[in-house]
Amino acid sequence: MTNAALKKTPLNAQHRKLGAKMVDFGGWDMPVQYSGILEEHRAVRAKAGLFDVSHMGEVYVMGPDALRLVNKVITNDAGKLQLKQILYTPMCYEHGGVVDDLLVYKMADDHYFLVVNASNTDKDYEWLVKNAQGLDVTVENISAKTAQLALQGPKAESILGKLTDYDLASLQYYWFDSFRVDGVECLVSRTGYTGEDGFEIYLPPEFAGLLWDKILAVGQDEGILPIGLGARDTLRFEARLPLYGQELSSEITPLEAGLGIFVKLDKADFNGKEALVKQKQEGLTRRLVGFEMIERGIPRSHYPLAADGREIGWVSTGSYAPSLDKNIGLGFVSPRFAALDTEIEVVIRGKGVKAKVIKTPFYKREA
Amino acid sequence: MSNPQGLKYTKEHEWVKVEGDRAVIGITDHAQSLLGDVVFVELPEAGAEFGAHDSLGTIESVKAVSDVYSPISGKVVEVNKALEDSPDAVNRDAFGEGWIVVLEISAPAELDGLLTAEEYEQFLAEEE
Numbered sequence: 001m002t003n004a005a006l007k008k009t010p011l012n013a014q015h016r017k018l019g020a021k022m023v024d025f026g027g028w029d030m031p032v033q034y035s036g037i038l039e040e041h042r043a044v045r046a047k048a049g050l051f052d053v054s055h056m057g058e059v060y061v062m063g064p065d066a067l068r069l070v071n072k073v074i075t076n077d078a079g080k081l082q083l084k085q086i087l088y089t090p091m092c093y094e095h096g097g098v099v100d101d102l103l104v105y106k107m108a109d110d111h112y113f114l115v116v117n118a119s120n121t122d123k124d125y126e127w128l129v130k131n132a133q134g135l136d137v138t139v140e141n142i143s144a145k146t147a148q149l150a151l152q153g154p155k156a157e158s159i160l161g162k163l164t165d166y167d168l169a170s171l172q173y174y175w176f177d178s179f180r181v182d183g184v185e186c187l188v189s190r191t192g193y194t195g196e197d198g199f200e201i202y203l204p205p206e207f208a209g210l211l212w213d214k215i216l217a218v219g220q221d222e223g224i225l226p227i228g229l230g231a232r233d234t235l236r237f238e239a240r241l242p243l244y245g246q247e248l249s250s251e252i253t254p255l256e257a258g259l260g261i262f263v264k265l266d267k268a269d270f271n272g273k274e275a276l277v278k279q280k281q282e283g284l285t286r287r288l289v290g291f292e293m294i295e296r297g298i299p300r301s302h303y304p305l306a307a308d309g310r311e312i313g314w315v316s317t318g319s320y321a322p323s324l325d326k327n328i329g330l331g332f333v334s335p336r337f338a339a340l341d342t343e344i345e346v347v348i349r350g351k352g353v354k355a356k357v358i359k360t361p362f363y364k365r366e367a
Numbered sequence: 368m369s370n371p372q373g374l375k376y377t378k379e380h381e382w383v384k385v386e387g388d389r390a391v392i393g394i395t396d397h398a399q400s401l402l403g404d405v406v407f408v409e410l411p412e413a414g415a416e417f418g419a420h421d422s423l424g425t426i427e428s429v430k431a432v433s434d435v436y437s438p439i440s441g442k443v444v445e446v447n448k449a450l451e452d453s454p455d456a457v458n459r460d461a462f463g464e465g466w467i468v469v470l471e472i473s474a475p476a477e478l479d480g481l482l483t484a485e486e487y488e489q490f491l492a493e494e495e
Contacts (some may be wrong), residue, residue, distance in 0.1 A: 021403075037402040037429040230403070296451070298427050300405050320406035320429055327407070337465055349425070 009054035047223035048153035057121025079264035092272030147208035152198030195239025290360035299329035376487035441470030
């Protein structure tokens with residue numbers, strides 16, 4: 001069934017041909033799974049997976065005041081970026097809540113490329129335009145002219161290497177470059193949202209279908225699979241990578257979400273600085289922790305967390321974790337329940353089910 | 368996969384296999400395929416009594432939580448404990464190894480209200 005009102009990526013026909021189960025993801029017609037979430041998840045951990053992430057938003061910030069605008073809206077410090085380097089950062093409101101989390105690519109001293117969450121693209125663009133007032137800078141939403149593929153997993157480099165002369169081994173984590181992949185000029189970064197090695201590839205939409213087919217074809221011997229949003233979520237979750245709307249929102253600060261290393265409080269004035277400095281001084285009233293179930297049950301987003309019969313927080317993400325074969329969760333709790341091994345309860349269908357706080361990330365690839 | 372003849376079905380995608388005064392209950396192959404990889408099954412206690420349409424258990428896939436509704440009234444006489452360790456049996460063999468409970472039938476007349484395999488397939492076709 002096709003819902004004409006949904007937005008489609010340039011790879012929509014590919015997904016349908018592969019028999020993907022399609023869902024409405026924030027207004028986008030997206031594949032949630034192809035062969036099955038568990039199989040896809042394991043393929044990315046052991047071999048390789050290819051994701052269509054063309055729904056993500058891309059924004060150019062250009063002009064003499066480009067760095068001023070970027071550093072005003074983000075909590076990390078883009079001033080430290082070198083050419084072709086990338087940083088991850090939250091973007092905050094004045095009250096410290098999060099507008100979005102994003103990647104910042106330094107294309108030139110006066111040109112930054114921002115990659116934002118699909119469902120936040122319009123909001124982020126408006127936020128950037130609003131903050132650009134009085135600055136000599138242009139903000140351009142290039143999402144519609146940009147397709148994005150993510151190739152992730154231990155075999156990602158050898159698969160991509162079959163389609164380019166570029167020395168991929170020289171491309172370090174959180175760096176990017178522009179080069180030809182299967183004859184098409186692409187921007188390729190060594191980044192991802194899975195906890196594995198891999199690449200994110202940006203290219204014009206008209207070439208996306210061909211490159212998608214080509215990568216799957218040349219990766220076949222190495223066990224590549226197309227991966228849907230279902231496994232994308234379980235993969236990022238095991239690696240404790242936050243998802244906007246769950247670990248982050250306008251009501252949650254990056255400090256509460258455990259993203260303090262991406263908040264440079266010594267940086268000159270930026271949106272939310274005052275609120276975040278104050279929160280740090282006064283101490284947090286809730287913190288994101290990881291936990292695993294002791295008793296049987298699967299924690300799910302929004303389930304309450306409790307201790308001694310009292311509510312102490314909520315689950316932000318919970319799932320069966322395929323790489324660990326355990327039921328685990330991330331959730332916000334009062335700091336006094338945040339210590340490792342603290343016993344808490346997840347309220348599942350009205351019943352308290354025992355869990356304990358454990359270290360995150362739940363999954364870390366071997367170096 | 369076709370829905371076996373001789374079983375009764377519900378519009379909530381459960382199947383019922385009558386064996387004398389007992390009924391084996393599971394979810395259909397169509398239901399497991401909608402759910403995706405099943406990773407957790409919560410079973411009732413033996414001896415528990417359920418009315419028709421009561422939730423007698425929960426099946427969870429990676430992404431979805433789904434109630435299993437009792438197609439008929441009855442008392443639980445057996446549960447498929449093996450599902451606690453291998454919930455994927457629901458995916459592999461929904462009409463066999465993936466059975467969920469056995470009920471002692473308390474109101475046999477309720478069986479007449481259930482769907483035949485043909486009626487269930489017609490219902491699925493209309494739902495598409």
